[in-house]
Amino acid sequence: MKLTVLGCHSPYPPVDGAGPGYLLTHAGANVLLDCGSGVVSKLGQYLDPKGGKLAAVVLSHLHADHFCDLLVLRYAHMLAMQGTKVSPLAVYCPEEPEAERAVLPFRQILALQTIDERSHFSLADMTFSFYRTKHIYPCYAVRVEAEGSSLVYTGDTAWDEGLVEFAALADVLLVEACFTEQNKGENPAQHMSARECGVLAEQAMVGKLILTHLPPIGDGAELLAEARATFSGETILAFSGLCFEL
Numbered sequence: 001m002k003l004t005v006l007g008c009h010s011p012y013p014p015v016d017g018a019g020p021g022y023l024l025t026h027a028g029a030n031v032l033l034d035c036g037s038g039v040v041s042k043l044g045q046y047l048d049p050k051g052g053k054l055a056a057v058v059l060s061h062l063h064a065d066h067f068c069d070l071l072v073l074r075y076a077h078m079l080a081m082q083g084t085k086v087s088p089l090a091v092y093c094p095e096e097p098e099a100e101r102a103v104l105p106f107r108q109i110l111a112l113q114t115i116d117e118r119s120h121f122s123l124a125d126m127t128f129s130f131y132r133t134k135h136i137y138p139c140y141a142v143r144v145e146a147e148g149s150s151l152v153y154t155g156d157t158a159w160d161e162g163l164v165e166f167a168a169l170a171d172v173l174l175v176e177a178c179f180t181e182q183n184k185g186e187n188p189a190q191h192m193s194a195r196e197c198g199v200l201a202e203q204a205m206v207g208k209l210i211l212t213h214l215p216p217i218g219d220g221a222e223l224l225a226e227a228r229a230t231f232s233g234e235t236i237l238a239f240s241g242l243c244f245e246l
């Protein structure tokens with residue numbers, strides 16, 4: 001299974017950057033995890049967005065920073081479907097909030113499927129399972145397994161003990177590091193500090209920690225140092241273009 005980071009910034013992308021978007025490729029099939037601002041442009045570096053080459057899009061939750069580019073990816077997929085046998089694009093997402101989900105359908109271009117904690121399915125020999133995180137909108141962490149390798153992506157969440165078991169022994173933990181411990185404050189939006197990311201990685205005994213959902217300003221050095229102080233394994237910052245085989 002190959003992971004390619006298309007974008008990793010929030011709540012908005014920096015110049016030439018993109019919001020959360022992670023391309024998983026396995027056995028010739030492509031699945032997109034989240035589709036933030038600028039992700040379609042980055043996706044075009046790896047595959048033709050109107051080529052019908054995406055098996056599915058999985059959205060952790062329906063905050064705009066995680067799904068807004070799906071609204072234009074629909075147009076690319078509409079072109080893919082014209083005069084061909086390409087099917088509507090499968091999109092897996094939470095049922096709520098209703099108002100956000102209601103903006104997704106467009107001329108039967110998308111085949112919307114609901115995810116919850118019981119969801120478990122396979123796409124191109126990758127199996128997907130989910131865990132409801134602590135966030136203001138319903139949000140699901142995703143565990144993806146393929147041929148003995150595993151990736152856990154937290155989506156957005158405050159610290160949640162239950163993630164330790166969900167992420168246990170994953171080869172790669174892709175986790176949102178919105179804040180340093182110092183600037184976390186009251187945390188009304190429910191995100192994790194980089195220190196907590198490191199603690200999660202250490203307790204879950206993962207192979208490698210990738211910090212993502214990074215602020216659009218700054219170099220992330222403080223986030224990296226905080227996470228490295230609590231996790232003894234390899235820890236890196238995500239960036240657009242980061243790509244490796246699990």
Ligand SMILES: [Zn+2]
Binds near residue numbers: 010063065066156213
């Ligand atoms: Zn977010």
